[in-house]
Amino acid sequence: MISFDGFTIEDGSPIYLQIILYIKRCIIAGTIVDGDELPSRRVLSALLGVNPNTIQKAYRLLEDEGLIQSHSGAKSCVVLDSRTLQRLRAELLESDIKNIISAMKQTGLEKEEVISLIKKYWE
């Protein structure tokens, strides 16, 4: 069963997107693997303190993307092959890295300053 221990809802972006992003990052990290069971909509909504519809929206979009399968009655589970995993990895990492680079460039920082900041805050 997939765990949501390291997950907390934050402001600034829709909850269903935060859930999707969390799951995708866990997939990339290898914390979530092919065949893993997801918590049911009701259980996860109670766990996170949000509405079941919000979970349903996240799961629905994950299913549209082919990352999970739902069987109407049984629990949903993760479906992964190596191509999907590679695509996910490229998508998320590139998008994250490009975002931070564009933000840092706009603030006038040089590559070396960014790297030293990352070293400083990584702990």
Next chain:
Amino acid sequence: MISFDGFTIEDGSPIYLQIILYIKRCIIAGTIVDGDELPSRRVLSALLGVNPNTIQKAYRLLEDEGLIQSHSGAKSCVVLDSRTLQRLRAELLESDIKNIISAMKQTGLEKEEVISLIKKYWE
């Protein structure tokens, strides 16, 4: 007059917040300095293709934060001292860096991998 040449509206976060962030980053970068004039609400709304009220909301919040001053009739302009600049710099950089670090950690990357990715994509 402050330029919005390097600015394009993106999805994912409210437009008025994107405008605020852009101005703050220009202040940190030194592109915007004390006394600079802002484009009028109407002019900027036409330039960006958004509603004047959206610009007004961004400017209003910047004024609440003490970063700009408005004189009812005349154009708004930027008001900066060294303390404010230092505060802004710390706020934005820390927040950006911490975001990327938390995202990278969640995807299971090590510090060295992140640094090498940044070097790769910086061009």
Next chain:
DNA sequence: GAAACCGTATTATATGAGTAATACAGTTTG
């Protein structure tokens, strides 16, 4: 001084996000 700007304010509307309360059919589990 008048026209053309400026900031400010108001009211109305549309959309998306999130909540809330149900309902129904399929699957597990005892």
Next chain:
DNA sequence: CAAACTGTATTACTCATATAATACGGTTTC
């Protein structure tokens, strides 16, 4: 088999974001 779960669907409501169309008074500028 029956109870307790599942996924799925529907309708209604609140709130924030963004748009739209004005209006009023102050400042520049010619």
